[in-house]
Amino acid sequence: xxxxxxxxxxxxxxxxxxxxxxxxxxxxxxxxxxxxxxxxxxxxxxxxxxxxxxxxxxxxxxxxxxxxxxxxxxxxxxxxxxxxxxxxxxxxxxxxxxxxxxxxxxxxxxxxxxxxxxxxxxxxxxxxxxxxxxxxxxxxxxxxxxxxxxxxxxxxxxxxxxxxxxxxxxxxxxxxxxxxxxxxxxxxxxxxxxxxxxxxxxxxxxxxxxxxxxxxxxxxxxxxxxxxxxxxxxxxxxxxxxxxxxxxxxxxxxxxxxxxxxxxxxxxxxxxxxxxxxxxxxxxxxxxxxxxxxxxxxxxxxxxxxxxxxxxxxxxxxxxxxxxxxxxxxxxxxxxxxxxxxxxxxxxxxxxxxxxxxxxxxxxxxxxxxxxxxxxxxxxxxxxxxxxxxxxxxxxxxxxxxxxxxxxxxxxxxxxxxxxxxxxxxxxxxxxxxxxxxxxxxxxxxxxxxxxxxxxxxxxxxxxxxxxxxxxxxxxxxxxxxxxxxxxxxxxxxxxxxxxxxxxxxxxxxxxxxxxxxxxxxxxxxxxxxxxxxxxxxxxxxxxxxxxxxxxxxxxxxxxxxxxxxxxxxxxxxxxxxxxxxxxxxxxxxxxxxxxxxxxxxxxxxxxxxxxxxxxxxxxxxxxxxxxxxxxxxxxxxxxxxxxxxxxx
Numbered sequence: 114x115x116x117x118x119x120x121x122x123x124x125x126x127x128x129x130x131x132x133x134x135x136x137x138x139x140x141x142x143x144x145x146x147x148x149x150x151x152x153x154x155x156x157x158x159x160x161x162x163x164x165x166x167x168x169x170x171x172x173x174x175x176x177x178x179x180x181x182x183x184x185x186x187x188x189x190x191x192x193x194x195x196x197x198x199x200x201x202x203x204x205x206x207x208x209x210x211x212x213x214x215x216x217x218x219x220x221x222x223x224x225x226x227x228x229x230x231x232x233x234x235x236x237x238x239x240x241x242x243x244x245x246x247x248x249x250x251x252x253x254x255x256x257x258x259x260x261x262x263x264x265x266x267x268x269x270x271x272x273x274x275x276x277x278x279x280x281x282x283x284x285x286x287x288x289x290x291x292x293x294x295x296x297x298x299x300x301x302x303x304x305x306x307x308x309x310x311x312x313x314x315x316x317x318x319x320x321x322x323x324x325x326x327x328x329x330x331x332x333x334x335x336x337x338x339x340x341x342x343x344x345x346x347x348x349x350x351x352x353x354x355x356x357x358x359x360x361x362x363x364x365x366x367x368x369x370x371x372x373x374x375x376x377x378x379x380x381x382x383x384x385x386x387x388x389x390x391x392x393x394x395x396x397x398x399x400x401x402x403x404x405x406x407x408x409x410x411x412x413x414x415x416x417x418x419x420x421x422x423x424x425x426x427x428x429x430x431x432x433x434x435x436x437x438x439x440x441x442x443x444x445x446x447x448x449x450x451x452x453x454x455x456x457x458x459x460x461x462x463x464x465x466x467x468x469x470x471x472x473x474x475x476x477x478x479x480x481x482x483x484x485x486x487x488x489x490x491x492x493x494x495x496x497x498x499x500x501x502x503x504x505x506x507x508x509x510x511x512x513x514x515x516x517x518x519x520x521x522x523x524x525x526x527x528x529x530x531x532x533x534x535x536x537x538x539x540x541x542x543x544x545x546x547x548x549x550x551x552x553x554x555x556x557x558x559x560x561x562x563x564x565x566x567x568x569x570x571x572x573x574x575x576x577x578x579x580x581x582x583x584x585x586x587x588x589x590x591x592x593x594x595x596x597x598x599x600x601x602x603x604x605x606x607x608x609x610x611x612x613x614x615x616x617x618x619x620x621x622x623x624x625x626x627x628x629x630x631x632x633x634x635x636x637x638x639x640x641x642x643x644x645x646x647x648x649x650x651x652x653x654x655x656x657x658x659x660x661x662x663x664x665x666x667x668x669x670x671x672x673x674x675x676x677x678x679x680x681x682x683x684x685x686x687x688x689x690x691x692x693x694x695x696x697x698x699x700x701x702x703x704x705x706x707x708x709x710x711x712x713x714x715x716x717x718x719x720x721x722x723x724x725x726x727x728x729x730x731x732x733x734x735x736x737x738x739x740x741x742x743x744x745x746x747x748x749x750x751x752x753x754x755x756x757x758x759x760x761x762x
Contacts, residue, residue: 150275152176154315157287159271161328162309164264164292167248167257171271173240177210179233183276184240187269187322187452188225190254192402192439194447194458195517199255199270200225202245209239225453226276244270253520254408256397263329263350264295265391265408269322269452279450280318287321288312289328296332298348300324300387300405320575322452323403323440327389333357337368337388344385345371351392352413359416367429369754370479374433376751377475377561379569382441382576388429392416400428402435404575412640423633424640426482427490431472437568438471439464445579461513462605463585466539470547471564473540477748487748488734489633491544491617494537495624496732498612500647502666503531509538510605524662525677528647542604544616548743549600550593552619559747562592617734621742625735628699628728644691649698649730650708650723654681659689661712669725675710682718683711695729702728 153176160170175184188198208215208229215238220226231238246264250257258265266289274283291297291309301324302314316324329350338345347367351357367388375381383405391410401408409428415421444464446457473490476482482490498504512519513535522532547560567580567588582601589597604613614624626648630638638644642656651668652675654661659681664670681689684697685708701708707722736742 150175150177150182150278154284154286155274157268157272157285157321159266159287159289161264161266162290162292164246164259164328165261167246167259169244169246169266169271171240171242171244173272175238175240175273175275177231177235177238179231179235181228182231182238183220183226183228184273185276185451185453186225186227186273188223189449189452189454189456190269191323191447191452192435193253193520194456194461195520196455197253197255198225198452199244199247202247202255202270204243204245206242207240209241210235210237223453227273240273242273250395250397252397253399254397254401258396260352260393260395262331262352263327263391263393263396264291265389265396265410266326266328267322267408268325272318272321274318274451276453280322280452281450283318284315285318285321286313286315289326291328292330295328295330296350297326297328298332298334298346298350298387298389299326300383300385300403301326302384323575324406325389325403325408327391327408331357333359335359335364335367337364337371342385343381343383346386347388347390349390349392352395356392356413356416363416363422365754366480369750369752370430370433370475370481372752373475373478373750374430374437377471377564378437379565380572381436382570382573383436384574386433386436388433390429400432402432402439404436404440407432407435418640420636420639423482423486423636426486427472427476430475430479430481431468434468434471434475437564438468441576441578442568442580443577445581448577448579456517457514458516459510459514460582461516461533462509462535462539462542463582465533466535467543469536470540470543474747478750480754484745484748486633489631491622491744492624492732492734493631493634494540495612495614495617496648498534498538498541499614499624500651500665501528501531501534501612502610503529504534504612505608505610507531508606508608509535527663528665538612541613541616542601544620544744544747545613546589546597546600546616547747548616548620549595550589551743551746553593553595558592560592561751563589566591617744618737619740620744620747621737621740622734622744623737625733626730627733628702628730630729631731631733634731638691644694646694646698646729648732649727650725654689654694656691669708669723670710670721673707673710673721673723675712675721675723676714679712679714681710682713685709686711698725699729701726 156174158172186198186200188196190197208217210232215229217227217229246259247257254267289311293309304312304314327348327350331351331354333349335347337347349357387406389406389408392413392415394413396410398410409432411425412421415425444460449456477487512531516533519533551559586597644654644656646652650670651665652661652670653663661677661679661681663677664675683689684694687693697708704726707724710721712719
């Protein structure tokens with residue numbers, strides 16, 4: 114459904130509509146579920162002492178009543194925007210009632226559900242299974258999460274829950290046993306601990322799944338708001354002690370990040386907040402938002418390597434913003450009552466796109482990115498999206514609707530297929546909206562005012578306030594009256610070959626081109642191991658094996674017949690490397706000879722003659738004469754560097 118066709122509702126109404134609709138759907142799906150579950154607290158004990166072997170042992174005690182019982186393994190994971198629950202990594206499932214094994218069977222349609230018959234006279238059901246943590250670091254939270262020295266425990270991977278009930282209405286008393294000597298961090302309140310066993314305070318299933326645990330042998334906690342409440346921490350676990358060497362300068366910048374976030378939104382919706390930072394080359398690298406924490410996974414030497422740190426410089430600001438935008442305020446179709454109900458992703462351009470923009474803003478305001486890195490980032494985002502011919506057939510809104518599939522799509526032919534472009538194109542759209550508000554109000558208002566009104570309110574414990582597209586439009590109109598519905602809809606449904614760069618041009622800048630690699634791109638290439646020649650010959654290559662990841666349709670490489678999936682062997686007759694390839698492209702400037710690329714396409718070798726004579730070409734921004742510099746004004750800090758830590762609520 115197009116966002117523009119949604120019915121306008123006040124902010125309070127979607128909660129009621131969501132609750133009634135969800136209750137009716139659950140009643141139809143599992144009419145006997147409430148009678149099957151015995152009520153009370155479900156005990157969950159996770160033995161993670163063998164985490165270095167990549168196996169976790171889960172044991173549950175579930176209050177039950179005699180009769181048919183359905184248990185669900187979480188399927189649709191909040192923040193992952195798809196049915197990503199790693200069911201295939203569950204092994205050794207056993208149900209026991211009254212000390213006797215109980216037969217179970219899997220639902221033939223919903224394979225994340227198992228069913229059994231609870232015998233008469235039985236009040237509790239014992240559930241035991243193992244979770245096999247993958248070794249492959251490619252993927253999201255269901256990819257590698259354990260190493261010899263650390264672990265990230267995602268609770269949704271080690272539990273089952275009674276079908277037909279809201280996760281808010283189920284209470285779990287969870288515990289975890291860690292390997293000897295390991296320390297941990299989590300936002301989940303602790304009741305008691307000792308001898309490597311941590312017993313957490315009873316919590317709703319919603320809160321439990323929203324509160325991962327980071328643990329490891331090499332562990333460090335940094336207080337990001339000394340003397341202030343709520344507490345805000347950076348908890349780190351690494352594969353080596355050296356990797357925890359976060360500099361005082363970086364500590365100061367991250368303290369400023371939490372100050373700038375509070376200044377932006379004007380309120381907090383967490384009891385305390387934990388960045389859970391995993392420093393390892395052997396786990397999946399990503400960020401996953403939670404209401405009171407974030408699961409952030411980066412290269413082991415991130416604090417020690419300037420390029421690695423620059424490449425990850427927008428991660429934690431993005432995930433922190435999600436506590437307000439995505440967790441507290443959430444699209445109604447993503448605020449599902451349990452983990453089996455499908456989510457609808459059409460508002461991810463707000464959930465992720467606005468977060469991408471605000472993460473960009475906060476990284477600049479806090480100093481996590483330098484002004485030059487801010488400029489490089491914006492130029493690269495705009496140029497990359499302007500070089501995606503796929504935008505002529507797939508509008509941005511469709512990348513959000515199909516997000517659950519696009520997250521897993523190959524990078525081959527990405528410029529033609531399009532990927533999760535609602536992140537960076539959302540950044541451009543919200544930058545343009547911010548600039549427009551400032552122009553319309555002559556500097557009296559900005560998108561900051563929208564954030565305080567839409568995401569602010571009263572500080573307190575976590576809660577979810579769902580919203581619709583119409584709520585976004587109506588709040589924008591309260592800040593600066595304008596036809597915001599048309600503004601957003603036009604950009605979401607556009608099939609223009611060009612990216613929406615109005616925020617750059619109206620913000621006092623313009624796209625330009627140079628022959629030197631931008632500093633941020635150089636860092637990203639070093640950290641992520643690729644060579645980006647998108648803006649010259651139209652090709653991106655993986656450094657470790659020479660595989661061509663993408664070729665831009667209509668580019669010189671595409672015209673010559675080069676295709677993604679081929680492996681680059683040589684450039685102009687010399688074995689390829691990053692430096693050899695760049696030198697060959699550089700030599701095309703002023704030359705009449707084509708660039709020759711030798712490729713391996715399976716068992717076949719072929720030489721392509723690329724008719725290109727422009728040399729190296731990379732995007733950058735330059736000031737547009739005669740226009741005020743609104744982009745720099747947007748990135749101006751709201752707090753001073755020597756401001757006291759976040760004030761108490």
